[in-house]
Amino acid sequence: MIEEEPYRHVAFGGQRVEVFATGSNSKSIVDTLFLDAPAGDKDVICCRFTVHDKDADRLSLVWDGATRYGTRSQDASGIGQCALTLWSELQYQICNSCDSGLILHAAAVTVDNQLIIFPGVSGAGKTTLSASLLAAGANYLTDELVFFNIETGFAQCLTRPFNVKHSGQEIVMKLLASANYEGYCLPNPVGSFIPHRLINDTMFRYPGPPQKPFAIIFPRFSVKSSLITEALSPANASVQLMSCLVNARNLDGDGLQGCRKLAESTSAWRMSYGPKRGLLSAIRNIIPTNEVFLR
Amino acid sequence: MASKPIDPKVVPQPQPGFHEEEIDSELVLYHPEAAQVVYLNPSATIVWCLCDGHRSLADIIAILQGEYPNQQTIEPDVHSAIYRFTNVGAISLS
DSSP states (O other): OOOSSOSEEEEETTEEEEEEEESHHHHHHHHHHHTTSOOOSSSEEEEEEEEEOOSTTEEEEEETTEEEEEEETTOHHHHHHHHHHHHHHHHHHHHHHOOSEEEEEEEEEEETTEEEEEEOOTTSSHHHHHHHHHHHTOEEEESSEEEEETTTOOEEEOOOOEEEEGGGHHHHHHHTTTSOOTTTOEEETTEEEEOHHHHOOOOOOSSOOOBOEEEEEEEEEOTTOOOEEEEEOHHHHHHHHHTTBSSGGGSGGGGHHHHHHHHHTSEEEEEEEOSOSOHHHHHHHHSOSOGGGOO | OOOOOOOTTOOOEEOTTOEEEEETTEEEEEETTTTEEEEEOHHHHHHHHHOOSSSOHHHHHHHHHHHOTTOTTHHHHHHHHHHHHHHTTSEEOO
């Protein structure tokens, strides 16, 4: 049942996951989720997953030696559930094992080759924001997880397709207006996986290389909000970062010193925003181009 | 939101377990067992530093009114800060 070689590796936060896939449906799901994810075969393996649809009419997801999810191969909602389960479990396994740095619940893009991180809890608008910025010309890196290596000061992003929740679909679908997305999106119980390349294929070479964060922006989306930005002190940013920390329990002092290091190494902002255009230029305006500003 | 008045005679008691972390001249309270972290803005930091377990609320307000005679909102600001400290368990009013 399991092929000898993994179909894909996902390497993030010093952890590595092997994903095996057999059958066209399985490979399609794995490609949709992990096509642009960072890969590598040097880190410690924390988990292995297998998706297979060799059995007639059955799509199965296996890890730790047991079939955890099964559905009919032609069941679109079942396929979406399988993809969401695979993503969620892979994310859990990585975050549960990672103790070498901060894993932040955050979106990230590059603007003019500078890495901008948008930490936020669920519902803060990370996906909507990163999709809007991608449409405006930024390079998309992730709408979900960023790893900050405390020793090196470099950040790594776990790139995946946008997971657009039902509440954000209207806005993101407008960004897809000119794209032929039929057959590429993967509906799941909380929304849809939408390949970022459909919104704007910037020819960015994935996975993005680890780089030092240039700015941290804590986003807050509201349909009625106009654009408001406010600079945050390192102390305030440290506390805000801790609220977005996924692997705090693996870290000394719940990650406070790591959050402090990140907050002290870059500038931090709070940004309320609405659906109006102009986000990218607003971000360019609040980010100083003078590197002396950086600590 | 207006805070309910606190008896000015009450003596705010800092609770054990909270560590002070100074970051760039500002203060963060961190409670390792509760995995709790609280950012104190500059005015909350001053109120926190005045909560020594001996001064009453009236004492704290009087000190700040003496230091900042032109500041009109000292009393509600102190009440607000004390409420915030009690909500996170950093101060007891009992």
